[in-house]
Amino acid sequence: MIDFYKEFGNLGYLANYSHHGFYKDGIFYKTAEHYYQASKFNDLEIKNKIINSSTPKEASMIGRDVNNKRIDNFKNYKLDVMFEAVYLKFSQNKDIRTKLIETRNQTIREMTVKESFWGVGPNLDGLNHMGKILEKVRYQVKNDLIDQIIANSYKKKVYIIGHKKPDFDSFFSAYLLSRILKSFNVDAIFAVRDEDFIDKKMINDWLDFKYEVVTDYSDKYFILVDHNNLDGIDKTHVLGAIDHHKITGEVSDLIEIEYASCALLIYDLFKSRYAFSFKEKKLIALSVLSDTEFLSSSRFSSEDKKLYDELDANIDVSQFKRKYLITTDFSMDINSNLFYDFKEYRVGRRIIKRSLIRSYSADKDKYYNLYVSAMKQYNVNLIIWCDYEKLVTYVRYNDIDIIYPYFTTSTNLIINYLVNEKYLKK
Numbered sequence: 001m002i003d004f005y006k007e008f009g010n011l012g013y014l015a016n017y018s019h020h021g022f023y024k025d026g027i028f029y030k031t032a033e034h035y036y037q038a039s040k041f042n043d044l045e046i047k048n049k050i051i052n053s054s055t056p057k058e059a060s061m062i063g064r065d066v067n068n069k070r071i072d073n074f075k076n077y078k079l080d081v082m083f084e085a086v087y088l089k090f091s092q093n094k095d096i097r098t099k100l101i102e103t104r105n106q107t108i109r110e111m112t113v114k115e116s117f118w119g120v121g122p123n124l125d126g127l128n129h130m131g132k133i134l135e136k137v138r139y140q141v142k143n144d145l146i147d148q149i150i151a152n153s154y155k156k157k158v159y160i161i162g163h164k165k166p167d168f169d170s171f172f173s174a175y176l177l178s179r180i181l182k183s184f185n186v187d188a189i190f191a192v193r194d195e196d197f198i199d200k201k202m203i204n205d206w207l208d209f210k211y212e213v214v215t216d217y218s219d220k221y222f223i224l225v226d227h228n229n230l231d232g233i234d235k236t237h238v239l240g241a242i243d244h245h246k247i248t249g250e251v252s253d254l255i256e257i258e259y260a261s262c263a264l265l266i267y268d269l270f271k272s273r274y275a276f277s278f279k280e281k282k283l284i285a286l287s288v289l290s291d292t293e294f295l296s297s298s299r300f301s302s303e304d305k306k307l308y309d310e311l312d313a314n315i316d317v318s319q320f321k322r323k324y325l326i327t328t329d330f331s332m333d334i335n336s337n338l339f340y341d342f343k344e345y346r347v348g349r350r351i352i353k354r355s356l357i358r359s360y361s362a363d364k365d366k367y368y369n370l371y372v373s374a375m376k377q378y379n380v381n382l383i384i385w386c387d388y389e390k391l392v393t394y395v396r397y398n399d400i401d402i403i404y405p406y407f408t409t410s411t412n413l414i415i416n417y418l419v420n421e422k423y424l425k426k
């Protein structure tokens with residue numbers, strides 16, 4: 001539930017008085033409120049007075065003055081006008097558009113108690129039209145981004161591709177999006193960057209799809225899924241990107257929302273336009289298992305759970321966990337284990353080279369110090385060590401040891417934690 005009140009604080013961007021201006025027909029409106037109030041009148045003098053007023057409050061006072069003659073039956077249009085105002089505001093201000101999209105499918109409420117039409121009213125049972133319009137706008141701007149990706153892709157051969165060393169989610173997301181785009185008549189090709197798969201067994205058992213291996217990026221167009229670092233791809237060749245982590249500033253016009261898995265995000269984005277098959281839904285659910293350590297990771301949120309349940313995949317999670325959960329094999333040498341689940345992350349100008357280790361408690365006690373002391377030698381600066389018994393995450397960043405009190409394999413979460421705790425400067 002997203003409850004906002006007035007234009008202040010974290011959620012203030014949702015309010016009509018927030019200072020996010022936009023253009024319509026060559027005219028600049030300072031706030032959505034300016035637009036809404038100005039739309040009540042045909043009289044140019046009043047209109048201009050509203051547009052030129054310096055604050056939304058002033059605009060509202062002029063607009064509500066009963067001495068000013070409104071358009072006939074304005075009340076019949078007012079919901080449409082308000083939708084337009086809010087839509088223009090969010091579609092022309094990318095930073096708050098992103099914030100709005102990040103609220104996923106949560107209910108939005110304007111907590112104004114003296115307003116039972118736009119807000120929730122005194123008994124919280126008001127019409128809350130403002131909240132509903134924000135939800136509609138959220139849906140619309142998300143769809144605009146999808147339309148943009150599809151439009152960019154027409155009449156081109158487009159490679160749908162995930163990260164290097166593909167895991168289940170990256171591999172399947174690329175496949176799934178290529179299927180969906182084909183249904184929109186895009187010449188989409190399912191591709192991987194290499195065949196050095198993580199989750200080998202799970203991929204072998206479930207993802208029997210033909211792919212192309214692409215290593216020369218120079219003469220091709222791409223749509224990136226899951227972990228959108230360019231990694232050698234020219235920015236101008238990227239037609240779109242969909243990711244369930246917020247990590248890079250390398251690609252513009254991307255859809256980047258925190259979801260349990262990239263395939264789950266793709267499902268949520270396209271479910272109103274593409275009929276997912278029973279099999280596809282099951283594989284989406286498996287991608288969630290794979291990316292959340294079989295639903296035990298903190299990454300699996302209550303919003304994710306709603307969607308996961310909606311997939312109705314009927315999966316015995318503990319059975320899958322027994323079969324596919326692979327901890328680090330400590331009979332292997334340190335070098336290959338450090339680079340088994342290895343990724344680079346960019347934080348500002350810094351590059352974080354992180355290795356993910358999965359172990360039970362006994363192996364943690366036995367090997368942790370050994371691996372930490374090998375970091376410098378192998379040029380790794382972040383180890384995320386997940387203990388599957390204690391459900392605790394041990395983090396080593398350069399010379400700093402941190403015990404993260406939850407179980408997570410989300411590097412993004414850990415990096416944000418390091419930044420917030422000032423261990424890591426942006």
Ligand SMILES: [Mn+2]
Nearest residue numbers: 169226262291
């Ligand atoms: Mn993923």
